[in-house]
Amino acid sequence: MLGPALLSLMAEKNIRKVTIDELAARAGVGRATYFRNFSSKEELLTAYLVRRWRAYEEEHHLKELAFSNPERALRYFEFCLSLRAENDLMIEQGYTDAILAAFETIVSDADLGREGSYEAAFLAYGLYGLFVTWARSGWKETPQELAALVSGSMLGGIVG
Known part of the structure; x- marks a missing residue:
């Protein structure tokens, strides 16, 4: 509330x-x-985003998918787009750190065993960078296009 x-x-x-x-x-x-x-409005915004993600993640059974699964990336970008108005407000008013903190929390779940890992840092900062670029450029690409970019071009070239 x-x-x-x-x-x-x-x-x-x-x-x-x-x-x-x-x-x-x-x-x-x-x-x-x-x-x-809460100790700050930024912390409140982060908690809001994390809470919304947890509900979305549960609704779509995302914990059952490996983080490298392309569907998980797609769902992530669909989630971001579903909060477009909220995200635009935070970006416009300079509160992107709240978004980054939410990404860090989301990808470093203790139950996924990635707390403090390089993988979690790579995912959080990479997804955050893509997200902010996407939002600032007017949300032109579809979630499907961004998911394909992440799972194919970027991670495929690095990991493969």
Whole structure:
């Protein structure tokens, strides 16, 4: 409830001008709820993105797929596109670090055994770079085109 409230306020004004009182009121919670769970608005945005990814990941049974599976890459880009409005707001207002932190969390799952691994760092920063480039260039390519780029041209050339 805090994440959607913050994004709603960001659509009205720059995040730096959003007060915690406004945020709490919009979310229908007390100020203490925010401070009990988050140390910054950026942390709140990261948590929102991770929570949304976890639901999407579960809905599409993505944990059952190897990270190198092309369908997983496709689903990742479809997910990013499904949050286009939210992502555009964060990019426009300079909060891409929240997106990167979410990517780091998503790809370094402890249950996947990649915490602190080079593989996790490569995936997080690589996907983040592609994502930001894609968004800043107006989302011109389809998720299918980006997934093919990742699984074929890029990783295929590096790993193969």
